[in-house]
Amino acid sequence: MLLAIDAGNTNIVFALIDGDEIVERWRIATDPKRTADEYAVWLNQLLILGGRDRSVVEAVIIATVVPRALHNLEVLASKYFGVDALIAGRDELPWGIGLLVDEPKTVGADRVINAIAAHASHAGDLIVIDFGTATTFDHVDAQGNYAGGIIAPGINLSLDALVAAAAKLPRIAIRAPDTNKVIGINTEDQMLIGVYWGYIAMIEGLVARMKKEIGRPVQVIGTGGLATLFEQHSPVFDAIESDLTIRGLIIMYQRRTG
Incomplete structure (x- = not known):
């Protein structure tokens, strides 16, 4: 399964994806100081409550507007799920659409990402x-x-x-x-x-x-x-x-x- 992480200024949403279906979604307050270990304990408990363990996660993708939170989310992916997270907008995962503004970065x-999803539907x-x-x-x-x-x-x-x-x-x-x-x-x-x-x-x-x-x-x-x-x-x-x-x-x- 895919673990999709949307890190916003107020909350971080974690969603567990099976194919095209969102099977679980969890929300936690954004705190750039929260460590990968803290995320892991919280997520592991939620997975267990849903009758799963962390081995179901085969890939992680992250989008964030909070740069300070990114490092610990990447460590979460590598340390606890054994994968390198894909980061939306980086070279290995480009947007694939035009950004028709003065400063695209x-x-x-x-x-x-909202633009990509809205245009698809x-x-x-x-x-x-x-x-x-x-x-x-x-x-x-x-x-x-x-x-x-x-x-x-x-x-x-x-x-x-x-x-x-x-x-x-x-x-x-x-x-x-x-x-x-x-x-x-x-x-x-x-x-x-x-x-x-x-x-x-x-x-x-x-x-x-x-x-x-x-x-x-x-x-x-x-x-x-x-x-x-x-x-x-x-x-x-x-x-x-x-x-x-x-x-x-x-x-x-x-x-x-x-």
């Missing part, structure tokens, strides 16, 4: 919105090239900044409001309305501007842990694909191994 691995021009620590809006052209995009603060980051800067505001959990009303009558409701509906307005506004600039029919694909939070109150999405990054890693691995 600065594009996050997750954004390129959808025809024509695409906008991929990934809701993570940051929210990214990426244009994938009809040929599958990464054609640029937008980086905005993630909704939890926006909420944290609001609470940190205003001493009397309480900390609240982000969720969809109970009603469509946008005039709140208490502080918590007003905060939730401002952050949630303000974020919906940003999403819809930026997508409208991107579509106008692209000038051709465009499908909008949402991904990331919070994508479903916005799907229920906005018609902007054509599809929600929570496993888009992992799907992209599977495609890259399959291209490499034939």
Whole structure:
């Protein structure tokens, strides 16, 4: 089986792949100081709980936007699974698509991999919105090239900044409001309305501007842990694909191994 690792700024997702099927997925908070031994103990316990042991892992592929976490993940692959990890975007595993931007090396691995996966499943021009620590809006052209995009603060980051800067505001959990009303009558409701509906307005506004600039029919694909939070109150999405990054890693691995 393939172990696909998507290391983001907030969480690292580990997915166990059998052929094209994601059979297990696990999530752990990103900590660049976490050692390969710590990863191994945690993963081994999860594998055992699923009725497997680590010998089922025959290959490892990693995508990361956290360079400091990469070394320990590579050690995890070599020390505990006996394989050299494939690193998305390196010479042995090139992207295979065009990066039509001024500085291709600065594009996050997750954004390129999302482009690969989205183009494999959808025809024509695409906008991929990934809701993570940051929210990214990426244009994938009809040929599958990464054609640029937008980086905005993630909704939890926006909420944290609001609470940190205003001493009397309480900390609240982000969720969809109970009603469509946008005039709140208490502080918590007003905060939730401002952050949630303000974020919906940003999403819809930026997508409208991107579509106008692209000038051709465009499908909008949402991904990331919070994508479903916005799907229920906005018609902007054509599809929600929570496993888009992992799907992209599977495609890259399959291209490499034939």
